[in-house]
Each structure stands twice: as structure tokens, then as C-alpha cells.
Amino acid sequence: MREEKYDAADRLLDxxxxxxxxxxxxxxxxxxxxxxxxxxxxxxxxxxxxxxxxLPEQAKATVHSLDAAxxxxxxxxxxxxxxxxxLVGLGVAQLVLRGFPAGPAAVVxxxxxxxxxxxxxxxxPIQAGTEVDGRxxxxxxxxxxxxxxxxxxxxxxxxxxxxxxxxxSRSGTTIHLERGSVIVEAADQRDKHLYVATDxxxxxxxxxxxxxxxxxxxxxxxxxEGEVHVDHSGQESVLTPGDQVATRPSLDLQPLAKSLAxxxxxxxxxxxxxxxxxxxxxxxxMPHPGLRYASQLLELMPPETVVYAAAPNxxxxxxxxxxxxxxxxxxxxxxRQWADENGAFHDEIERAFNAFAELGGxxxxxxxxxxxxxxxxxxxxxxxxxxxxxxGLRDFVVRQLQQHEADxxxxxxxxxxxxxxxxxxxxxxWSTDDLTVASNDPAxxxxxxxxxxxxxxxxxxTAFYDSISALYGEGAEVLVAVDAHTLVGLDAHGDSExxxxxxxxxxxxxxxxxxxxxxxxxxxxxxxxFDEARSGLAAWLAEPAPMGALDFVSPDAQLVVSAVFQDPxxxxxxxxxASGGLPGPxxxxxxxxxxxxxxxxxxxxxxxxxxxxxxxxxxxxxxxxIIEVYDPARLQYAFEQALAEVxxxxxxxxxxxLEIVAEEIGGRTVYTLDARLxxxxxxxxxxxxxxxxxxxxxxxxxxYRDSGYSLTQSPRFLAQMPADGRNNFSALAYQDLAGxxxxxxxxxxxxxxxxxxxxxxxxxxEQSEPTLAYVYGEDDRIVFSAATEGDFLSxxxxxxxxxxxxxxxxxxxxxxxx
Numbered sequence: 180m181r182e183e184k185y186d187a188a189d190r191l192l193d194x195x196x197x198x199x200x201x202x203x204x205x206x207x208x209x210x211x212x213x214x215x216x217x218x219x220x221x222x223x224x225x226x227x228x229x230x231x232x233x234l235p236e237q238a239k240a241t242v243h244s245l246d247a248a249x250x251x252x253x254x255x256x257x258x259x260x261x262x263x264x265x266l267v268g269l270g271v272a273q274l275v276l277r278g279f280p281a282g283p284a285a286v287v288x289x290x291x292x293x294x295x296x297x298x299x300x301x302x303x304p305i306q307a308g309t310e311v312d313g314r315x316x317x318x319x320x321x322x323x324x325x326x327x328x329x330x331x332x333x334x335x336x337x338x339x340x341x342x343x344x345x346x347x348s349r350s351g352t353t354i355h356l357e358r359g360s361v362i363v364e365a366a367d368q369r370d371k372h373l374y375v376a377t378d379x380x381x382x383x384x385x386x387x388x389x390x391x392x393x394x395x396x397x398x399x400x401x402x403x404e405g406e407v408h409v410d411h412s413g414q415e416s417v418l419t420p421g422d423q424v425a426t427r428p429s430l431d432l433q434p435l436a437k438s439l440a441x442x443x444x445x446x447x448x449x450x451x452x453x454x455x456x457x458x459x460x461x462x463x464x465m466p467h468p469g470l471r472y473a474s475q476l477l478e479l480m481p482p483e484t485v486v487y488a489a490a491p492n493x494x495x496x497x498x499x500x501x502x503x504x505x506x507x508x509x510x511x512x513x514x515r516q517w518a519d520e521n522g523a524f525h526d527e528i529e530r531a532f533n534a535f536a537e538l539g540g541x542x543x544x545x546x547x548x549x550x551x552x553x554x555x556x557x558x559x560x561x562x563x564x565x566x567x568x569x570x571g572l573r574d575f576v577v578r579q580l581q582q583h584e585a586d587x588x589x590x591x592x593x594x595x596x597x598x599x600x601x602x603x604x605x606x607x608x609w610s611t612d613d614l615t616v617a618s619n620d621p622a623x624x625x626x627x628x629x630x631x632x633x634x635x636x637x638x639x640x641t642a643f644y645d646s647i648s649a650l651y652g653e654g655a656e657v658l659v660a661v662d663a664h665t666l667v668g669l670d671a672h673g674d675s676e677x678x679x680x681x682x683x684x685x686x687x688x689x690x691x692x693x694x695x696x697x698x699x700x701x702x703x704x705x706x707x708x709f710d711e712a713r714s715g716l717a718a719w720l721a722e723p724a725p726m727g728a729l730d731f732v733s734p735d736a737q738l739v740v741s742a743v744f745q746d747p748x749x750x751x752x753x754x755x756x757a758s759g760g761l762p763g764p765x766x767x768x769x770x771x772x773x774x775x776x777x778x779x780x781x782x783x784x785x786x787x788x789x790x791x792x793x794x795x796x797x798x799x800x801x802x803x804x805i806i807e808v809y810d811p812a813r814l815q816y817a818f819e820q821a822l823a824e825v826x827x828x829x830x831x832x833x834x835x836x837l838e839i840v841a842e843e844i845g846g847r848t849v850y851t852l853d854a855r856l857x858x859x860x861x862x863x864x865x866x867x868x869x870x871x872x873x874x875x876x877x878x879x880x881x882x883y884r885d886s887g888y889s890l891t892q893s894p895r896f897l898a899q900m901p902a903d904g905r906n907n908f909s910a911l912a913y914q915d916l917a918g919x920x921x922x923x924x925x926x927x928x929x930x931x932x933x934x935x936x937x938x939x940x941x942x943x944x945e946q947s948e949p950t951l952a953y954v955y956g957e958d959d960r961i962v963f964s965a966a967t968e969g970d971f972l973s974x975x976x977x978x979x980x981x982x983x984x985x986x987x988x989x990x991x992x993x994x995x996x997x
Contacts, residue, residue, distance in 0.1 A: 283310035284345040284352070285327040285335070291443075292323020292339065311345065316357070318342040324441070329354075332366035333373055338441050360392040362442050365405075379426045380411035389418075390438055397427030401435050454511045461503060467496055467696055468544065470654035476547040476563040477647060479614075479630050481623060482637040483559075485662040486550035487647055489655065492564075494539010501532045534579065541572035542615065551623070552665060561618040561627065569610040576608065595624035646689045646708065658693040664710065686710040700966040702901070708960040715753060720956035721745050721786060723907035728789035728805035728867060731880040734893035735915070741789040742910035742954075751781040772820040779817040783810040785866065794876060799857075803880055804870040811863035815850075822852075849874055899951035899966060909956035915949035 287294060287309045295302035297316035311317055311327065319325050319337045327335040329345065329352055337343065341359020345352060351371035354363065365373045368385045375382040377393040380400065387405025391398060400409050401423040409416045411426045418424060423432045439445045468491035480487060543565020551559040566572065576589060592599065592609040599607070599621035607621045609628070616627045630636045638644055643662045650658050664687060691706040709717070721743040732739055744750065755761055761769075761776070769775055785807030794801025808814055819839065826836035840851045849862045851874075860877055861870040864884075871877045883889045890896050895915060952965035 282330060284313040284315070284347055285311040285329045287311065287317075288326040288328045288334070290323070290325045292325075293320030294318070294325045294337075295320070297342065313347050314344050316342060316344040319359070324443075329366075329373075331368065331371075331373070334364040336362040336364075336442055336444070356391055356393045356398075358393055360390065360438075360441070362388070362390045362403075362439070362444070364388050377426075380409055383408040383410070390435075390442075392438065397425060397430040399423060399425045399430060399432065399438075401438055403435070403439070454507075457507070461507060465496065465500055465503060468492065468656070470656055470695065471545060471651065472654055473651055474545060474547065474655075475565070476545060477644070477651070478636065478639060479563060479627050480547070480549045480636075480638050480644075481551055481561060481626055482641075483551040483553060484549040484638060484643070485552045485665050487547065487643075487660045488549075488658070489545060489547040490657045492539050492542050492544050492546060494536050494542070497532060497539065498536035501536070538572075538575060541566070541568045541575060543567055559618070559620050559623065561616065561623045563627070564615045566610055566613055566615045569612055569615070572610055572615060573608075590621075592621065592624055595621070595628040599624075643689060646691060650691060650693055654695060655693060656695045658691070660692075661690040663687045663690045663707075686714075702964060702966050704962065704964040706960055706962045710959075712958050713956070713961070717961065719744055719750050719753075720909050720954065720961065722956050722958070723905060723909050724787075725907055726787060726789065726911075728787050728807065729891050730884040730889045731803065731805050731864075731867070731869060732789065732791045732890040733793050733879070733883050734888065734890055734896065736791050736793040736890055736913070737915055738792040739789065739890060739911070739913040740791075741908075742787075744786040744788070747781040747784040747786055748777060751777055768821075768824050772824065774817050774820045779813055783808055783814040783817075785809050794879070799872060801876055802872060803876060804868075805880075806868040806870075808863060808866060808868045811868070814868070815863075844874060845878070849877065895949050896951075899949055901953070901964065901966065905955065908953045909961075910954040912952045913949065 287305060287307050290305075290307050294305050295318050296305055296311075297318050302318065305311075305317070317325075317327070317337075319339050319341050322339050324339055324341075325337045327337070327343075327345075329335065330347065331352060333352070335343065335354055338360035341361060342357040343359075343361065344355050344357070346355060347353075351368060351373055353374040353376055354361065356375055356377050361375070363373070363375060363384075365384045365387050371385075373384050375391045377391065377398045380398045382389070382391060382400055384405065384407050387407060388403040389405070389407045390401045390403070392400075398411070400407065400418065402418040402420055404420050407418045407422075409418060409424050411424070416424045421435065423435065425432055436445075471491070474489065476489065477487070546562070546564045548560060548562045551561065553559060573591060580589060588605040590599075590605045590607050592607050595609050595616070601621065604619070607618055607624055609616045609624045614627075614631065616624050618624055643660070643665075647658070647660045650660070686709050688708045688710050689706075691704075691708075693704050695702050695704070707717075712718075713720075724743045726741050726743060729739070729741055765776065774780075787805075787807035789803075789805040791803045791805075792800055793803050822837055822839060829836050837853060841848055842851070843849075847862055847864070849860060852859045852861075857872060859870060860872065860874050861868060862877055863869070864881060869877055869880055871880065890913075896913060899913070950966065952963070954964075955962040
């Protein structure tokens with residue numbers, strides 16, 4: 180009989196929920212509102228459910244008074260209001276029928292200052308060890324704080340002047356933060372969730388550390404470790420360590436270190452960040468295999484190879500990395516606890532590392548894989564490796580198959596020259612004392628054996644082979660080469676050929692990727708080669724040339740993107756060709772105002788562009804835009820005519836027109852455009868258009884150029900220059916975290932951090948290194964390169980061990996203090 184009651188109530192609740200969803204209210208806000216209604220009615224002593232499960236007279240009177248008030252106001256949301264009341268009443272009734280979780284919702288672990296039970300008439304002081312029942316509100320005093328231990332083991336640290344109550348259900352535990360700040364160390368929830376609800380967001384976790392700050396202006400959620408889901412304003416944000424989100428645009432994000440300064444655990448959190456950094460540096464400094472300048476494996480690849488990938492044997496390196504990580508985690512309780520809580524050291528991971536290390540001992544210095552094209556389709560593969568111990572390798576494969584009860588069939592081949600039947604999806608493996616070959620086609624093993632015996636290999640006479648061989652000649656570590664011309668030819672047909680031609684990639688020949696470690700950095704490169712000179716969009720990037728715009732950028736710039744382009748007129752023509760010509764409104768504009776986009780805009784530009792974040796980030800970013808200009812007067816005329824067109828539309832819509840104000844400053848004309856959202860100031864300086872959000876930045880940029888000490892003279896910038904013999908770039912992107920860290924230090928200079936904590940942040944600032952990515956545009960190729968501190972192996976190891984990816988640490992810090 181009780182089950183029938185449950186089913187009827189569930190069906191009614193479903194209908195009520197459908198009514199609510201039809202008006203699309205925010206789910207998190209509805210849930211929080213329902214809980215507040217329950218809490219406030221309970222405080223007033225109003226029972227929502229009688230002994231017989233019906234609605235008592237006092238509760239009916241309350242509901243009737245709400246109905247009367249709604250009738251007087253004749254609201255637009257009557258169906259929603261009725262549904263909400265029913266949902267609260269029926270929801271409470273179900274809880275009564277099904278029973279509440281046994282025991283207290285929380286226990287007061289520590290109190291520093293004052294902690295109260297919030298009552299209708301008075302606040303009752305409570306001490307450490309006091310049990311807190313579900314839905315019983317507690318509030319900290321004006322000083323100090325408190326820590327609650329929830330029934331599931333989670334810890335909730337409350338800041339002064341904070342108020343919470345805890346609600347338990349079958350799906351998990353909800354901490355309702357009425358006001359103030361909490362830091363939650365969530366215990367492993369297994370099949371449940373831990374929630375923190377405010378009146379404008381709902382935070383969901385299964386086990387992590389995070390903070391929630393709820394005040395008059397809104398809520399702010401920040402993550403220290405783990406992953407957090409935040410529902411707010413009808414959207415979901417997924418946060419990882421260092422990430423923050425605010426529920427209102429007016430609520431700025433602040434440095435996480437400052438947000439945590441009130442916590443008794445702030446030192447542990449900062450220590451955890453320092454340990455991340457130290458671990459990343461240790462892994463980056465770990466010995467790696469050296470560069471390879473030739474490859475026997477490349478010589479043996481089949482003629483049908485369209486993708487070639489090669490990497491060093493990392494078995495020994497993986498074993499060393501495993502030992503290093505275990506050592507560091509044993510030395511650092513903070514890291515060890517974090518890793519253990521995130522399941523980083525399951526037996527599966529231990530076995531995987533041991534297996535990879537053992538496998539590496541049976542193979543030589545390099546492993547190579549080729550993807551093959553047959554019958555106008557890319558399919559099949561062949562994998563090659565030098566062999567150190569053929570018998571040991573075979574025994575290893577057999578043991579792994581037995582241990583994992585793998586479904587895949589492995590056929591061991593003793594004589595690849597014999598005729599072998601093709602057996603479904605089997606993997607064929609042939610291993611000698613010198614070479615190991617694996618493929619999904621036994622014919623490929625036969626081909627390798629024939630080439631190894633001296634048969635001619637047409638592959639070595641191809642341009643694709645030459646491109647790969649050139650990479651080895653310069654020293655190779657990890658490389659991937661793609662015969663794009665063949666692959667595109669397999670699939671290109673019809674209209675796609677025209678689209679590819681317009682993009683300028685119809686004659687792409689090869690795409691080459693490589694990673695190479697140096698003494699101090701890891702260089703990542705990608706090259707795109709063409710059959711002929713670049714065309715279409717691929718030809719927009721100019722060949723390497725001087726970038727005079729960089730002279731306006733300071734040595735302390737946080738982010739700089741700069742490029743030199745080919746003829747802007749040709750670029751405009753390409754755009755118009757791709758879009759089918761000049762749109763009608765622009766044609767009307769040209770006729771009415773006598774302005775030609777081609778002659779009065781594109782033709783006035785020189786092709787050099789630089790964008791920079793260069794100065795304080797607060798209260799608004801200090802950005803700069805520097806554009807090379809051949810004819811400033813003509814371009815300014817085009818600006819004014821375009822503004823006249825815009826103002827016509829604004830006036831027609833009843834809006835105030837925009838205005839460009841010109842004034843003489845220091846013997847130079849500076850223009851100001853009020854763009855409603857922000858002001859844009861600009862001037863013309865010796866062949867460049869210089870734009871910024873205020874005149875001070877413009878004046879500062881000119882002084883940097885006049886002094887001769889700009890970004891191009893910065894030791895930190897110059898230290899990133901690649902030793903490749905080139906004097907210029909076609910494009911570059913430069914980032915220096917030190918400038919951001921300086922801003923952070925200034926922001927928290929008057930904060931609540933101790934001298935030791937401030938010194939820790941300053942040390943992190945000193946350890947942060949700038950990064951540089953750059954592009955070379957050549958006649959028949961484009962080369963992309965970037966130098967970083969980490970590499971793919973280091974980052975992969977950190978991920979595998981549950982330590983995320985501080986490629987590290989820069990990403991964490993940027994989110995941490997943004």
C-alpha cells in the first residue's frame with residue numbers, strides 16, 4: 180500500500196514538474212527557493228504535514244493567504260506559483276513518508292570566535308562537538324570562524340558572518356549558503372553528490388576542494404583541486420583547479436590566494452601549488468632519449484605509406500618517471516593526499532607502467548608506424564621497431580594477452596615469405612634478433628622481409644620520403660609526416676576542389692609535425708609544404724620581414740601577437756571572390772559617400788599588424804593595436820565617412836550619433852571615438868596607426884619607441900629567440916606571465932596574506948618563463964614553431980598520475996588569479 184502512495188505522489192510530482200518546466204524557470208533557483216520556504220515555515224513552527232499525511236490547518240491558512248495575495252496582484256505566473264506550492268508540499272510529504280537520513284546532518288568540529296544556532300526569537304551559542312540537525316541554521320559571529328564535519332566526512336569551513344544549513348536526501352547532501360563564505364573539502368561521495376546552493380547558483384561535486392562566496396552582489400565559486408560543476412543563470416560551468424566563475428557580471432573575480440587568505444588552510448593550499456610547480460620542473464628535467472639523425476625503419480616502409488610517425492623508445496624513460504613521481508609524492512604529503520583521493524595509484528596504472536617499462540627493454544631505440552593507402556582509401560598499417568630480445572618480446576606479448584584476457588588475436592609469424600592466410604582482424608607479428616614487424620596484413624610482413632633482403636623500395640624515391648629524411652637530417656625526436664596531396668586526392672571531388680583552391684590548400688603536398696628537446700626548452704614545429712608557390716588564403720602571410728610595430732610595445736607586455744601580410748588589396752579581393760562580391764549595403768555606401776573599400780581602405784594599409792596587452796589589467800585591460808598605414812589622411816577620411824553612415828542609422832533609430840573628436844596633444848593630432856561600450860583613442864605616428872583605450876597608453880607607446888627600449892630589446896623576449904639563423908618572422912605570439920604575476924602581487928599588496936605567503940607568490944613569479952610561438956612564410960611552405968618548458972611526455976605523465984596538466988603551471992596560475 181505504501182508503494183502505491185509513493186507511485187501516486189511521484190506521478191503527481193511529475194505533472195507539477197512539467198508545469199514548472201513549461202515556463203523555463205532556473206532549476207537551481209527553484210530548488211534553493213523551495214528549501215528556503217521549508218526552512219522559514221519550520222522556524223515559525225508551521226508543520227507542513229500532519230500525522231495522517233494531510234496538510235494541517237495552519238499550513239492551509241498560510242497557503243490560502245498566499246493565494247489571496249496572488250489574486251489581489253493578478254500575477255502573470257499563476258500556474259508556476261501554484262505548481263511551486265504543490266511541489267513544496269508534496270515534496271515534504273514524500274520525505275516524511277520515506278523517512279529522513281538517520282543521525283545529525285553535521286557536527287561542529289572547531290569554533291574560533293562565536294557560532295550560533297539561528298532561532299526565530301534568539302541565537303543560541305554552540306561549541307565544538309555540538310550536533311547540528313538537518314535544516315538547522317548556524318551562523319558564525321563577526322570574528323573568527325568554524326568548521327563543520329558533515330555526516331559523509333566532508334568538511335565545511337565557515338568564514339566570519341556566514342550562515343548555512345544542511346539538507347540531506349537520498350541523492351546526496353546540500354549545503355545551503357544563505358550568506359558569507361565557505362571552503363568545502365568534499366569527501367568521496369561514491370554514488371551520490373555534494374551540493375552547495377545559494378539563491379543564484381548550485382554547485383555539484385563528488386569529491387574535491389572548492390570555495391563559495393555569497394554576498395549581496397551575487398556568488399563566486401573557485402576550485403582549489405578536483406572538478407566542480409556550477410549551474411547559474413541557466414547555464415553550466417565546469418571548473419578545474421584555479422578556475423573561478425561569478426554569477427553576476429558586476430562581480431569581479433579576484434585572486435584565489437586572496438579569497439583563501441581567511442582560511443586556516445591557506446598555507447596548505449599555497450604549498451600544494453608550489454609542489455605542482457616543483458614536480459613539473461623535475462619531470463621536465465628528466466633525461467630523455469637523444470636525437471636520431473637517420474632511421475633504418477624509414478628505409479623499410481611500404482611504397483603505399485601516406486602517414487609516417489616515429490618516436491623514441493620511452494620504456495626506460497617511463498620507468499624513471501614512475502620512480503620520480505613516487506619519490507616526489509612520498510616526500511610531499513599534500514601531493515600524495517591529492518593523488519590518492521583522485522585515484523591516481525590504482526593497481527591498473529602500476530601494472531601499465533611496469534608493462535611499458537618491460538616492453539621497452541625488448542625493443543631498440545626507435546618505433547615507427549606507417550599508415551597505408553590502397554584502392555583510393557587509407558587503410559592498413561605496418562609498425563616497425565629494432566629488436567633487442569625477440570624471445571623475451573614474444574613471451575611478454577603472450578603474458579599480456581593472458582593477463583588481460585584480450586579478445587584480439589595475435590598471429591606469430593616465423594617465415595613472412597611463406598603464403599599466409601588473412602585471418603579477420605588478427606595482428607600479425609614477426610620478430611627477429613634485429614627487427615620486429617607488426618601489421619594487420621601478412622602481405623606487409625612479406626614486403627618488409629623482401630626489402631630487408633635487398634629488394635628495391637620505390638618509397639625511397641618519393642618526395643614524401645625526402646621530406647621525412649630531411650627531418651632526420653636535422654635531428655629527430657618525435658615526428659609525424661602526412662602525405663596530404665595523396666590523402667586529399669583520395670577524397671577531393673566536385674565542389675570541394677574549388678573550395679580547397681580558394682583556401683589555397685588544393686596543392687598542399689606534405690604536412691610535417693615534430694617535437695625536439697633542447698638543453699632548456701622543447702620546440703614543437705609544424706610545416707605545410709605546397710607543390711607550387713602559395714596561393715589563396717595560404718598566400719596572405721608574407722615572407723619573414725621586420726616588424727616595426729613591436730617598437731611601440733613595452734618590454735613588460737603580457738601578450739603580443741604580430742604578423743606581416745601580403746598586399747591587403749589582394750586579401751580583400753580574395754574575400755570578395757569567396758563571398759560572391761561586395762554586399763549590397765556596402766555598394767550603396769560606396770556610391771553615396773564616394774568611398775572605395777579597395778582604394779581608400781585596403782590600399783592605404785601596409786600589411787603589418789600588432790595587438791598587445793601591455794600594462795595594467797585592472798580596472799580595464801591596457802590593450803594596444805598598431806597597424807602599418809601608407810596613407811593616413813585617406814584612411815582617416817574613410818573612417819569619417821563610415822561614421823557618417825553609422826550615424827544615419829543611429830539617428831533613424833532614435834539613438835544619439837557617435838562623434839570623432841580631434842585634439843592636439845604634444846604637437847600630434849589624437850582622435851577619440853566614443854564607441855558607447857568603450858572609448859577608442861588613436862593617432863598616426865610615422866607610418867603607423869596606433870590605437871588604445873586612453874591617451875596615456877598612446878603617449879607611453881610613443882615614448883617606448885622614441886627611447887629605443889621596447890619589447891625587441893627585452894632580455895626576456897630575446898632569450899626566446901630560436902637559434903635557426905633567421906633574422907625575422909612572418910608572425911609571432913609572445914606571452915610573459917611575469918607581468919601578470921606582478922599585477923597579482925600589486926593587487927594583494929594590501930591584502931590579508933602574511934609576508935611568507937607573499938614571498939611564495941613572488942617566488943612563483945620569478946620562476947615563470949615567457950613563451951614564444953612563431954611562423955615563417957616561405958615561397959612554397961609555412962612553418963609553425965613554438966618553444967615551451969614541457970613536452971607531450973611530461974604533460975601526459977602528469978595527467979596519468981591525476982595531477983592534471985600544469986603545462987602546466989602557467990595555465991593554473993592564469994585561472995587562479997584572473
